Amino acid sequence: MTRDQRISPEDLDTLCFTILTAGGVDVSQAREVARNLVWSEFVGRENFGLLRLPVYLKRVAEGGLSCPCTPTFMDVSESASLLDADNGFGQYAAGLAMDKAISLARVSGIGTVGVRNSNFFGTGAYFVHQAARDGMIAMVMSNSFPKVTAHGGVAPVLGTNPLAFGAPRKNGESLMFDMATSALAGSTVRQHVANGKPLPEGMAIDADGAAITDPSRVEEGSLLPAAGAKGYGLSLLVEILAGVLTGAGVSGDVASMYKDVSRPGLNGHFMIALDVTRFMSMEHFQDRLEGLVAVLKASNPNSEVLFPGEIRWRNHKVNSDLGIALGDATRTAVETVCEWTGVECPWSPVLQTA
């Protein structure tokens, strides 16, 4: 194939799995992580896809990610459990945790699982969709390495602490909402750096509280919480549930994925799954939800109103029909890890400047 050709999801999954295992990842984790990264490409979230393979493999090599790992559940009750992820991939641990939350919710209407000793888990949308496919409404959150101020603070003390929510729609395309509680996601900052685009004011500040608009300078300072006190409160909700309550790292205990490649992330996650059918029939719930969606869609006569996840499912459809189009940065990342691991790259890599 040529470098810019679309690739079938099956071939991409095989490539990703092969790279991961060649890079030292055990089969159980590699299978789940590949599925997660390919899904992220499917729905057009390049930042949570194969783009991060180089840093993942660096962390595996340096001990920042344990392969294999032995995740252990400690059941709290028939509706709650804690998972020690044993420093495995966050995508793997969070997938196991959501499976468990779904099982608990089947038994008791609601299931909740807290995860500690984990790592960056990618996009929370993956796990809320995992739940929605099984008829569950879900909330998913994770704390992360501190790069965001408190409201009124100037030092980075909180992660971008994402919060995701999902619900099962009639057509199988779940409503998926996934937000950083900071004014910008870390991945968006990296996009701005890559594109050379300045940041608007109100996104990041330096240690004196002065605005940073050069995205490459964000690392010297901090991101601001989204909408001031609101994002700050939401970030604390995530930090307390995913970090404090689970026994995971809190604030500065959580390691940077990129800067501390040999240090376990100590991230914590928190999952809640609700079995819709314990509250009302699925048909009734979905009719009510589609009624709400119809109201949203009709709320602007002059331009389209989207609901959370809609763009993702359009990408999914195009990528299902035509094959997945990898972004340029992702292709380079794949070429890099192919070279590291000796896996044959399915296209002719472009020459890299060393």
Next chain:
Amino acid sequence: MTRDQRISPEDLDTLCFTILTAGGVDVSQAREVARNLVWSEFVGRENFGLLRLPVYLKRVAEGGLSCPCTPTFMDVSESASLLDADNGFGQYAAGLAMDKAISLARVSGIGTVGVRNSNFFGTGAYFVHQAARDGMIAMVMSNSFPKVTAHGGVAPVLGTNPLAFGAPRKNGESLMFDMATSALAGSTVRQHVANGKPLPEGMAIDADGAAITDPSRVEEGSLLPAAGAKGYGLSLLVEILAGVLTGAGVSGDVASMYKDVSRPGLNGHFMIALDVTRFMSMEHFQDRLEGLVAVLKASNPNSEVLFPGEIRWRNHKVNSDLGIALGDATRTAVETVCEWTGVECPWSPVLQTA
């Protein structure tokens, strides 16, 4: 007493209870609503305090609030329940729902209660503190009358849909976070109208999408969601859990407290309580939480960093020590309802222009 004298919490509770019962509220609801409104005054949330007595009594007289009411629980499992509030006060229904969520969480680690056929419930902070006093982390949300656009919409289709979160602190002053998912709360708009203060841009728009900065014109248009797509997604989280899943009113089904005084609100609420001690010892949790609070407090060398609820507890301390200082608008509201109900006002009312 004089009109501007501070009043003891006991006297204020008695006054509030007496006014409510004289205005047709049954004893069970009056007791709980008085407690809720006085607490709101205690912590300095005038907008959720006695200020709203006139509209509450109008709704009681016109059938928009049922007195008495017969709330009925339908248990889903040992961790989940649904409450039909029978059109009672939201403060009453939500208090019962949180009590139930706490009991369920004692049994199974997590308790969740959905409420339908309810009304405006005041501040969610009251209920998260109710849970925190019992050693619980809690989330509380409610849908409300649509006055907020979808992200990208121009018509009001969602309520200000508040979301509250709380956790028990070592000193008994729980962390309390309570946000409207809209750029502004309805009560803040009314404050701006009262003070004649214009709104900044980005808070409200008219039906053509043009900014509204005159707060008295907000009713002609819509509020915007907080932080665009983020507030929109959070508002949908609230609408789906508190509205769609509970069987409550959704979007335009929910009545305006002020404009539809004879129409049941059909508001829905959703409560989640987590028993901290099922996850780790309370001492360990609170040490970890205080560690986080210390990091937040130390994150600006030049000015104070607050955590959610801190101002509320300062107000509580002052009002406990000195008695509660009612705001001028609240005094007028109390004078009005005293006149309606024949209850003796504890101070000499100022002359009202008819």
